[in-house]
Amino acid sequence: MDRMDDKLDSLLSAYRDACPDREPGANFMPELWSGIEARRGAALSTLLRRWTKAWLAATVVLAVVISVFLIPRFQEPPALEATYVDVLSAADSAGDLALLLPQGEPE
Amino acid sequence: MLIEFAIIEKARSGDDQAFNQVVQAYRKRILGTIARLIGKPEDVEDVGQEVFLRLYFSLEQLRAPEVFEPWLYRLTVNAAYDFLRRQKRRPESRMSDLSEQQVMLADASAGGKLRSEEVRRTQLREMVQSLLEEVSEEDRILLLMKEVEGLSLKELERVYKVSENVLKVRLFRARQRVLKAFASRQELESPQGV
Numbered sequence: 001m002d003r004m005d006d007k008l009d010s011l012l013s014a015y016r017d018a019c020p021d022r023e024p025g026a027n028f029m030p031e032l033w034s035g036i037e038a039r040r041g042a043a044l045s046t047l048l049r050r051w052t053k054a055w056l057a058a059t060v061v062l063a064v065v066i067s068v069f070l071i072p073r074f075q076e077p078p079a080l081e082a083t084y085v086d087v088l089s090a091a092d093s094a095g096d097l098a099l100l101l102p103q104g105e106p107e
Numbered sequence: 108m109l110i111e112f113a114i115i116e117k118a119r120s121g122d123d124q125a126f127n128q129v130v131q132a133y134r135k136r137i138l139g140t141i142a143r144l145i146g147k148p149e150d151v152e153d154v155g156q157e158v159f160l161r162l163y164f165s166l167e168q169l170r171a172p173e174v175f176e177p178w179l180y181r182l183t184v185n186a187a188y189d190f191l192r193r194q195k196r197r198p199e200s201r202m203s204d205l206s207e208q209q210v211m212l213a214d215a216s217a218g219g220k221l222r223s224e225e226v227r228r229t230q231l232r233e234m235v236q237s238l239l240e241e242v243s244e245e246d247r248i249l250l251l252m253k254e255v256e257g258l259s260l261k262e263l264e265r266v267y268k269v270s271e272n273v274l275k276v277r278l279f280r281a282r283q284r285v286l287k288a289f290a291s292r293q294e295l296e297s298p299q300g301v
Binding site for chain 1: 127130131134135136138139142143146151152155156159160163164227228229231232234235238254255282285286289290293
């Protein structure tokens with residue numbers, strides 16, 4: 001097995017020589033920078049999308065809060081259910097208003 | 108280190124010129140490493156671009172310039188691993204997926220320019236790559252980083268962030284598998300050998 005180990009070592013060493021370090025093509029740097037710019041733009045639009053989603057969620061929550069808690073409060077029945085005149089006419093059932101009228105014919 | 112700490116610091120604080128200098132200092136070495144890790148010369152630059160893109164967007168997370176190299180190797184290993192995994196999931200053949208040897212043979216038959224040295228290198232690359240298919244992508248990369256790139260166990264510990272003992276076990280198993288495959292091929296090819 002030692003012999004095989006040595007053979008494998010020399011094979012891997014030969015492999016290293018067969019794949020030397022290489023110079024990149026002329027477009028390597030320009031393509032890298034355009035990739036960086038593209039990803040920057042994508043990162044910005046992702047950020048904007050997240051903000052939009054967050055604002056949308058906050059708006060929905062606010063709408064739910066308003067519809068559940070605030071609108072019913074405005075729709076509560078008023079403290080006085082009848083007008084002043086209604087109250088007066090209800091109180092007149094005993095003919096109290098007749099007392100206010102003149103009692104006899106003038107001479 | 109191929110570059111001064113001060114330049115890495117500058118790049119980390121968002122200086123694009125300094126980042127350019129970092130890329131220029133390391134690109135040759137990183138492309139060589141990628142070529143040996145993935146074994147597909149036609150895809151080396153794409154993976155290299157991905158490594159430096161990841162470097163650009165994660166540079167501010169670098170704790171200290173001293174750990175820059177292991178960290179760059181870590182990005183390289185991850186990008187190579189992602190590439191190999193994508194290749195595994197995509198079995199259909201495109202022109203760019205054909206092996207270098209196949210493309211060269213096609214070129215040669217068209218132009219008659221096949222050079223024997225290049226053919227020998229290509230065959231060697233293909234042989235090693237097919238041997239390494241006996242182990243998982245993770246172990247293949249680990250084995251190459253140790254045996255071909257020449258990183259020490261200490262350096263690998265910093266790249267992989269696992270203990271030396273774990274690395275030793277993984278390396279031993281990977282090497283045993285490759286040796287077994289190598290031995291069985293030698294038997295098939297005997298008496299010529301390698």
